[in-house]
Amino acid sequence: MNRYGKLALIELHRFWKVYAALLAMTLVSQAGGFFYHLRTYMNGVHRQMAERGFRTYQEYREVFRGGETFHSFVSFAEPWFSGPVVLCAAAMIFYVFFIWYRDWLGKNTFIYRLLMLPTERLNLFWAKLTAIMAFVLGLVAFQIVLLPVHLWMFRQIIPPELGISESIFAFVRNHRLFQILIPGTFPGFLVSYGTGLMSVTVVFASVLIERSFRLKGLFGAILYAAACGTAMLAPSFSDRLYPLELFWLRFGIGILLLAVSVALSWLLLKRKITV
Amino acid sequence: MKKYAIAAVFAAFIVLVIGIYYVQAAGERNPQFRLVATEGDAKEADSLVLWGWYTDAPYSERVKVSASGSRYYGELSYFGRMKEEFIHNVPPIDRLVRQYPDFMREDRTADYQDDELLVRVKSDPWFQADKADATRGLAFDFLDKRTKRTRSLRADLPENAAFNGYGVIDVQRSGDSFKVAMYYENLRAGGTRGTPEIRIYDVNPENGGITGSVTVDSGLQPADGQELILREVQSYDWTLPSGYLVLDASLMEVRKIDETESANGVRASAAGQVEVERRLVVYRYDTGTVDVVTLPVEPLNEQTRESLYRVGAEVLRIRLSSESAVIQGYGLGDMKLHYEKTLSARDLQAESITQSVAGPNRLYLLLQEQDRPAVAAMDPEGGNIVFRGEAALDDAEEGKSASPLLNNLRLYSLYMRE
Numbered sequence: 274m275n276r277y278g279k280l281a282l283i284e285l286h287r288f289w290k291v292y293a294a295l296l297a298m299t300l301v302s303q304a305g306g307f308f309y310h311l312r313t314y315m316n317g318v319h320r321q322m323a324e325r326g327f328r329t330y331q332e333y334r335e336v337f338r339g340g341e342t343f344h345s346f347v348s349f350a351e352p353w354f355s356g357p358v359v360l361c362a363a364a365m366i367f368y369v370f371f372i373w374y375r376d377w378l379g380k381n382t383f384i385y386r387l388l389m390l391p392t393e394r395l396n397l398f399w400a401k402l403t404a405i406m407a408f409v410l411g412l413v414a415f416q417i418v419l420l421p422v423h424l425w426m427f428r429q430i431i432p433p434e435l436g437i438s439e440s441i442f443a444f445v446r447n448h449r450l451f452q453i454l455i456p457g458t459f460p461g462f463l464v465s466y467g468t469g470l471m472s473v474t475v476v477f478a479s480v481l482i483e484r485s486f487r488l489k490g491l492f493g494a495i496l497y498a499a500a501c502g503t504a505m506l507a508p509s510f511s512d513r514l515y516p517l518e519l520f521w522l523r524f525g526i527g528i529l530l531l532a533v534s535v536a537l538s539w540l541l542l543k544r545k546i547t548v
Numbered sequence: 549m550k551k552y553a554i555a556a557v558f559a560a561f562i563v564l565v566i567g568i569y570y571v572q573a574a575g576e577r578n579p580q581f582r583l584v585a586t587e588g589d590a591k592e593a594d595s596l597v598l599w600g601w602y603t604d605a606p607y608s609e610r611v612k613v614s615a616s617g618s619r620y621y622g623e624l625s626y627f628g629r630m631k632e633e634f635i636h637n638v639p640p641i642d643r644l645v646r647q648y649p650d651f652m653r654e655d656r657t658a659d660y661q662d663d664e665l666l667v668r669v670k671s672d673p674w675f676q677a678d679k680a681d682a683t684r685g686l687a688f689d690f691l692d693k694r695t696k697r698t699r700s701l702r703a704d705l706p707e708n709a710a711f712n713g714y715g716v717i718d719v720q721r722s723g724d725s726f727k728v729a730m731y732y733e734n735l736r737a738g739g740t741r742g743t744p745e746i747r748i749y750d751v752n753p754e755n756g757g758i759t760g761s762v763t764v765d766s767g768l769q770p771a772d773g774q775e776l777i778l779r780e781v782q783s784y785d786w787t788l789p790s791g792y793l794v795l796d797a798s799l800m801e802v803r804k805i806d807e808t809e810s811a812n813g814v815r816a817s818a819a820g821q822v823e824v825e826r827r828l829v830v831y832r833y834d835t836g837t838v839d840v841v842t843l844p845v846e847p848l849n850e851q852t853r854e855s856l857y858r859v860g861a862e863v864l865r866i867r868l869s870s871e872s873a874v875i876q877g878y879g880l881g882d883m884k885l886h887y888e889k890t891l892s893a894r895d896l897q898a899e900s901i902t903q904s905v906a907g908p909n910r911l912y913l914l915l916q917e918q919d920r921p922a923v924a925a926m927d928p929e930g931g932n933i934v935f936r937g938e939a940a941l942d943d944a945e946e947g948k949s950a951s952p953l954l955n956n957l958r959l960y961s962l963y964m965r966e
Contacts, residue, residue: 278552281555281556282552285555285558286551290655327927342606344606345606407558407559407562410556410562410566411561411562413566414560414561414562414565414566415565417565417569420564437605437606439604439606439607440576442572442573442576443576443604444609446607446622447607455569457573457622457629458570458625458626458629458887459570459574460625460626460627461626462566463625512745513653513654514653515634515645515649515653516630516631516633517627517630518636520627520630526814536838
């Protein structure tokens with residue numbers, strides 16, 4: 274456990290600068306883009322009001338379009354809002370591979386030192402898996418924290434006559450991207466991110482296959498990942514199964530793939546992996 | 549040690565933020581409604597589930613309202629949503645899926661059931677080794693309800709070159725054989741249709757042999773420029789045994805309904821189908837006789853729509869506009885007009901009538917009051933309103949102003965709770 278903890282800390286530490294940059298980019302892009310858009314909108318409103326001699330926002334609303342929602346303003350501020358989320362997701366997908374390859378391809382072949390540590394080699398696998406999941410969930414949590422901040426900014430800048438502020442939950446439920454990022458129910462969240470966890474172990478196993486057998490391993494890795502993907506998707510092609518049966522079958526397959534990927538990774542790390 | 553502390557804070561941040569988000573999300577609820585009886589037996593409301601949308605700008609959410617409360621799609625659990633997306637909201641089929649899941653997984657339809665058997669019949673062309681063309685036929689699936697054993701059977705239908713499309717519209721059991729009502733149609737190039745036909749086959753369930761057949765004659769023969777349309781009038785649970793096959797037969801004529809001439813002399817005309825004759829056709833399975841009632845042809849305007857329902861032992865013809873419902877009740881037994889009633893929205897204490905829906909033994913009218921949806925249930929035999937209910941704010945919403953919340957609720961249909 275102690276070794277695992279230390280390795281996990283190393284993995285977290287090695288990525289923190291990039292990770293902090295991703296968080297900062299999300300904050301600046303969303304808050305900055307949203308603020309800029311809200312200010313531009315209000316400047317336009319004030320200019321129109323001055324030109325037409327309106328004294329209240331209500332008068333403006335009666336003539337011009339008003340009563341837009343937080344969701345609408347977020348949509349107008351795209352891609353500054355969803356863009357960083359997509360970029361962070363892409364960065365995490367890239368890092369699922371890079372977290373292994375940097376140890377081989379970086380300076381001083383760091384994997385040599387990692388594999389020589391007097392500890393169970395599988396701890397290395399758990400540490401990297403922990404780091405990936407922590408980074409992903411950290412991004413989700415950071416986004417959840419940012420949403421009320423954006424809503425607060427919206428309420429501060431847009432007067433109630435011109436803007437309708439819905440709840441964060443209603444916004445998330447109805448936003449194309451955020452409803453995927455933050456599923457509507459907690460079991461849905463566990464299923465989504467559990468599937469993500471299983472997928473990461475499959476990718477890790479594939480990377481280790483490739484690292485163990487090099488060129489031949491590359492084909493093996495692609496084959497393994499494709500076989501896992503097919504196994505996960507196969508039940509969907511049956512129209513004989515009821516939804517709950519389909520769910521439990523997929524759940525069982527997911528658990529099996531997770532176990533197989535971990536076992537395969539353990540075997541490869543212990544017996545086959547070369548530096 | 550400092551690194552451990554930072555990692556612990558990071559982990560706690562993740563758990564707390566996501567945990568608090570979901571705890572708060574679970575606590576967020578839309579206004580809760582309930583169906584309450586305002587007239588008649590309150591028990592009538594117990595079996596009703598009205599569904600529609602609750603709109604709180606800019607979002608709308610699916611909602612079901614019953615006497616026990618309201619249920620929003622967004623407030624369902626993960627598995628609840630899974631179930632909700634799967635069920636058909638067609639109670640006869642949903643009930644069969646619950647009772648006989650293994651039989652129903654093959655194909656979530658059924659055509660006939662009694663105490664012994666559950667039967668599904670599909671019109672299914674298949675190819676045989678010695679024939680170039682597909683053989684038209686019927687594929688039967690039987691479930692013995694007692695033993696839970698299933699059996700399949702294929703029955704070849706006689707060739708009928710006059711038609712290029714066919715389908716099963718009704719299945720009944722008659723002694724040792726099954727009667728299968730088939731709809732035949734002939735779709736021609738250019739989108740026109742030949743005269744359709746309803747034919748009833750006697751099928752031996754042991755060997756799939758066709759032991760007899762009869763054509764149901766509506767007595768309507770389309771002339772040139774006319775088209776015959778035949779529709780089955782189904783009851784709420786069409787899988788239950790019935791002695792009748794009820795058809796709605798309309799003779800339509802293509803007529804020029806508008807002609808315009810542009811400034812440069814180009815003439816344009818619009819044509820539409822106009823109903824010239826309409827009949828209610830009832831085939832009696834026991835005697836093999838056909839009874840026909842000519843229905844008065846009354847042109848519909850843009851605000852009026854017409855429906856035929858089979859409720860209990862009556863066939864109800866309803867002409868519905870937002871202001872009124874004109875209902876004619878024909879007895880299946882004697883094929884006579886039992887009553888004709890006109891119910892205005894005002895009679896029903898509503899601003900408008902939005903929809904009519906048939907239940908197993910009631911005709912329901914969905915109503916919109918000034919600030920809330922309501923429903924009225926009509927006894928099909930006498931045409932009397934026996935129940936009236938309306939959506940009300942649930943007791944849990946005490947202290948809230950009901951009117952603006954109820955105004956956001958629109959209910960478009962209903963089904964019967966099992």
